[in-house]
Each structure stands twice: as C-alpha cells, then as structure tokens.
Amino acid sequence: MDSSIISQEDLIIIKKQLGRGVSNVLNIEKRCIYGYPQVIKSFPLKDGKPFPTLYWLTCPYLVEEVSKLEAQQKITEIEKIIQNDPVLRQQMIHAHKEEIKKRMKLLGEKISSLSENMIKKLKQTGIGGIEDFSTIKCLHLHYASYLVGENNPVGEIVDRYIAKKCCDDSRCEKWVGCGAKGR
Numbered sequence: 038m039d040s041s042i043i044s045q046e047d048l049i050i051i052k053k054q055l056g057r058g059v060s061n062v063l064n065i066e067k068r069c070i071y072g073y074p075q076v077i078k079s080f081p082l083k084d085g086k087p088f089p090t091l092y093w094l095t096c097p098y099l100v101e102e103v104s105k106l107e108a109q110q111k112i113t114e115i116e117k118i119i120q121n122d123p124v125l126r127q128q129m130i131h132a133h134k135e136e137i138k139k140r141m142k143l144l145g146e147k148i149s150s151l152s153e154n155m156i157k158k159l160k161q162t163g164i165g166g167i168e169d170f171s172t173i174k175c176l177h178l179h180y181a182s183y184l185v186g187e188n189n190p191v192g193e194i195v196d197r198y199i200a201k202k203c204c205d206d207s208r209c210e211k212w213v214g215c216g217a218k219g220r
Contacts, residue, residue, distance in 0.1 A: 047074055053212040054095045061088055063143070066185040069096055073209040076181045081140040082147065087158045089166035091136050091143075092181035098204035103177045106198055112173050115194050120171060128190045132182065133163030133170045164189075 043064050051074050052058045061083040067076040075096040081088055094100055119125045140159055141148065148156060163170050165178040173179065176195050183192020196202075 050212050051095050054097050069203050071207045076184050087155050089162050094177045094181040102199050103180055116173050125190045130170050132189045136164050
C-alpha cells in the first residue's frame with residue numbers, strides 16, 4: 038500500500054475522475070504509475086449517514102475495465118466460483134469482517150454519537166454495505182480493496198481478468214490544468 042495525504046489538487050483530480058465531488062476522502066491509498074489517484078480511502082460517515090465504502094476505485098481506466106467485466110456478467114460468474122470453493126468463501130467472509138473492523142476503528146469516538154440503527158448498519162454490513170456476504174454487490178469495491186493490499190479473493194479474481202493495469206495515455210493528465218497532480 039502506498040497511502041499518501043490528499044491535497045487540494047488531488048481532490049480536484051478525484052472530482053474529475055468520478056464526475057462528482059467526494060466530501061469524505063481520508064487519503065489516497067494507491068496511485069497509478071503517472072502519480073494520479075487510483076484508490077482512495079473514505080471515512081465511514083458522509084453527511085452524517087453511514088458510508089460503508091472504505092476503498093473506492095477512482096482511476097477512470099480501471100473503472101472502465103471493471104465495468105466491462107460487470108457488463109459481461111462476471112459478478113454472477115465470480116459468485117459461483119466463491120460459492121463452490123469453501124476456502125474462497127471463508128476468505129470472502131474474512132475480507133468483509135476485516136473491512137468492518139477497519140471502518141469501526143476509523144469511527145473511533147464518533148461511534149458514541151450515532152443512533153443504534155446507524156451503528157448496526159456499520160457493524161453488520163460488509164464491503165460497500167452488503168448484508169449477504171455470499172453475494173457480490175460491485176466488483177469495483179472489491180478490486181479497490183485488493184489493490185491496496187487487502188486479502189480480497191473477489192478483487193484478486195478481478196485482477197486476473199484485467200491484463201493491463203494502467204492506461205497508456207495518462208488520461209488524468211488533462212485535468213492537471215485544473216490543479217497539480219499532487220504527488
């Protein structure tokens with residue numbers, strides 16, 4: 038993991054990458070070879086509500102590649118792989134539980150100011166807020182988790198499907214005029 042502090046310039050790039058602003062970014066967990074944000078870490082609350090997505094894939098190239106996999110019905114395929122392999126299934130459950138632990142640690146003392154329902158949601162939902170740990174909500178979230186070094190079997194499978202891990206055209210470079218790269 039190559040976690041780094043986030044700058045105003047990074048926030049501008051992330052906003053351009055995602056097409057919207059993000060108010061709960063804690064830091065950049067991984068950058069691409071060109072130095073642009075690839076995966077961010079988010080605070081588990083956004084606008085006072087639970088935000089169960091800890092790692093968020095921001096790289097437009099990788100988002101596009103993972104979206105192609107989802108369009109090819111890879112979620113269903115990977116779910117079957119996980120369901121038919123007890124070891125992978127246990128690793129997946131473990132990945133969800135580890136993310137919950139990290140989320141709760143990030144909340145720290147703020148947890149005491151939350152309602153019971155919010156605490157329950159944050160403690161009982163896995164990656165991306167999923168309730169059933171045997172299903173997959175989104176490949177992007179699992180891949181982001183894997184890219185930052187988490188033991189995420191879904192993300193690892195996604196990584197095998199993606200041959201090229203970075204764009205050839207440094208596509209985020211076009212946003213540098215809106216703010217520096219922030220390496």
